[in-house]
Amino acid sequence: MEKTMKKSTPVGQGTLLVSEIFHSLQGEGPWIGLPASFVRLSGCVEPLCAWCDTPYALERGQEMAVGEIMDLLMRHSPPRVVVTGGEPFLQWESGLGELHRALREKGRAIQYETSGKVGIPPLSEALVVCSPKLVDGQWRFDPRGMERIDFFKFLAGIGDWREAVKGFVERHGIDRDRVYLMPLGATREEQLRGMGEVFSYCVEQGYRMSARLHVLARDIERGV
Numbered sequence: 001m002e003k004t005m006k007k008s009t010p011v012g013q014g015t016l017l018v019s020e021i022f023h024s025l026q027g028e029g030p031w032i033g034l035p036a037s038f039v040r041l042s043g044c045v046e047p048l049c050a051w052c053d054t055p056y057a058l059e060r061g062q063e064m065a066v067g068e069i070m071d072l073l074m075r076h077s078p079p080r081v082v083v084t085g086g087e088p089f090l091q092w093e094s095g096l097g098e099l100h101r102a103l104r105e106k107g108r109a110i111q112y113e114t115s116g117k118v119g120i121p122p123l124s125e126a127l128v129v130c131s132p133k134l135v136d137g138q139w140r141f142d143p144r145g146m147e148r149i150d151f152f153k154f155l156a157g158i159g160d161w162r163e164a165v166k167g168f169v170e171r172h173g174i175d176r177d178r179v180y181l182m183p184l185g186a187t188r189e190e191q192l193r194g195m196g197e198v199f200s201y202c203v204e205q206g207y208r209m210s211a212r213l214h215v216l217a218r219d220i221e222r223g224v
Contacts, residue, residue: 014095016069017042017061019054019086022223023076027214028182029129029153031111036080037073041088041096045117047135051158053186057086066098074106084113092121100126120145127151132168134158139168146172153210156198157184166205176206183212188219 019040026036040054042061052058073081081103088096089112100123103110110126115133119142131153132141152174154165169179181202183194191212202209218224 014066014098015063016066016091016095016099018064018069019057019059019061020223021069021072023078024224025213026080026082026111027217027224028210028212029111029113029180030127030151031080031082032210032213034080035078036082036111037076037078038082038084039069039073039099041083041085041091043090044085044087045090045115045140047140049133049135051155051184051186054086066095066102069099070102070106073103073108079107080109080111082111082113085115087115087117088112089114089118089120097121097123116141116149118142120148123148129153131155134161134164139164141168143172151178151180153180153182155184156181156201157194162201177208179205179207180210181207182210185212186215186220188216191215 019042021037021039023037024035026032026034040057042057042059044058048058083096083099100110104125112126112128114120114128114130116130117133117140120128128149129151130149132139137159152169154161154168156165165179165181169176181198183191183198185191185194195211199209201207214224
């Protein structure tokens with residue numbers, strides 16, 4: 001994680017448990033290829049995913065004031081901020097809501113990456129991308145705030161993922177143009193191995209496909 005500055009912007013009293021902050025290109029989903037700053041928050045919701053590619057985010061992380069986080073983000077030029085986890089909405093009341101308002105006041109576009117395991121709070125002027133988790137054959141998804149989700153991003157490669165994804169989409173009446181499929185895999189080799197099958201299924205079902213550009217470009221390197 002980057003070193004914090006000694007003085008923080010006086011935006012309030014909120015604090016967040018942060019796993020890492022870095023600046024890169026968004027590697028997946030609707031902002032794929034666009035420059036962005038990333039705030040990865042700590043903590044998740046059980047049952048946890050056995051295939052999680054960021055297990056370090058399950059640890060407590062570093063406690064940071066919202067002002068400290070803003071100072072770090074404002075030192076860089078990307079007009080977009082991706083808030084991810086873990087499960088970021090676990091910290092909405094403790095400081096994420098405050099961070100959201102501060103970022104909007106500075107004109108930053110915000111994208112949230114959520115598992116959908118907890119309800120999505122009322123928020124404005126943000127893109128919400130939900131990646132529901134299929135754990136032990138069940139979708140671990142809380143439908144509260146369903147109308148606040150802009151896109152769904154599913155991992156392809158877990159169990160009978162084709163029927164599971166199709167069933168989820170049909171059950172919740174999700175427009176196919178809002179659905180991304182992405183190969184499961186935290187390494188370049190795993191991504192390349194799964195891309196052909198995912199490509200064909202997206203053509204068949206009319207879904208969008210997302211690669212993981214950061215994995216294809218940098219393999220297992222962290223903070224990219």
